[in-house]
Amino acid sequence: MTEIEGAVALVTGGQRGLGRAFVDELLRRGASKVYATARRPVAGADPRVVPLALEVTDPDSVAAVAGVAGDVGIVVNNAGVLHPAPLLTADIDDVRATFETNVIGPLRIAQTFAPILAANGGGALVDIHSVLSWVAGGAAYGASKAAFWSLTNSLRLELAGQGTQVVGVHLGFADTDMVKGIIAEKISPAGVAEAVLDGVAKGELEVLVDDLTRQVKAALSGPVENLAVRIR
Template identity: 90%
Template sequence: MTDIDGAVALVTGGQRGLGRAFVDELLRRGASKVYATARNPEPSADPRVVPLALEVTDPESVAAVAAVATDVGIVVNNAGVLYPSPLLTADIDNVRATFETNVIGPLRIAQTFAPVLAANGGGALVDIHSVLSWIAGGGAYGASKAAFWSLTNSLRTELTGQGTQVVGVHLGFADTDMVKAITAEKVSPAQVATAVLDGLEKGENEVLVDDLTRHVKAALSGPVENLTIRIGR
């Protein structure tokens, strides 16, 4: 269970889309400061928001952010990329970039900020996965989120000793620029942020944001052929 009121948080990819919704909701719940990262950050009119430049695939960039954000108690691993393509025709460079950003990047954040969280009492690590962690049809993006889910489950075990709450988040499609070309039912970023931070404050280890995600999770014990999604574009 993590108390947000008065906490200091870091949100990767925190200046647009889902990340911005997390920043807004953290502040609404009383966070005293939120570091909002972006590759090219813009200033904020809210003095509680501290924009920081971050490229999660660059170790020096991550280290530079950690050197500034030494007071962080909540880390939201939200930054990610999507290069839509079937696996058989995907550009391998794009596949590699997907895994560098969606898997290696958040692991690097976790490794770098674990000592910071420990020094500040344990805190919380929130990892944003996807319903595509569990079902076929998401190409390299889905495969990267499956790997990220696995990492989160192991990190939860490894961080237990220092009292860090690790929350894995699964959702369908949030209504953001990243998936604007995809024809599917979407949830608002604000709805996602509310559900996730509700779970964080309740001490939950996993948050299933929407009905699609809850349905797919319930189907995991069934035939693997049923774990497929067809995305319209």
């Protein structure tokens, strides 16, 4: 388990949507400082929140953030993009950008911050996946989240020796700007952050946020044709 009270955390994509909910919940639980990243960060009123510019697809940008945030004990890999076009008609550049941001970006964060977490006692790496990691129909976004899930499971093994808790998070659609054009039942970002940080505090390695996600995971042993969803 990872102690949140008094901890220093980093949340990628931490100035809007789900990322902002994580920042708020970390502070509510007593985190002493939270680095909240964005491509174009904006300063806020709370002195415990440190805004940092970050582009997860840019190695120099990630290195610059690590140079500032050397006291981090919790890293939330939250930044992501969504291109909903069907795979057969999607612009390949959009597909490539999706994987660069949703897969390579989080891996770059993990590689860069692993030694920092080790130096600070192990801490926690929290990776935000999706129920679309497990079902077809999520286009490039779903494919990237499936890859991210696999990446997280391997990172958990590789980081075990340094005592880092690696938490994989799966959820349906949170009610954020990124998915405002998608017709689906949505859950509150605050509720997601609360459930995830409960899991971090309890030492869990996987958090299934909502009933839909729990139902889909339970169905993984069934026929593959039953694992499908359409983004509308």
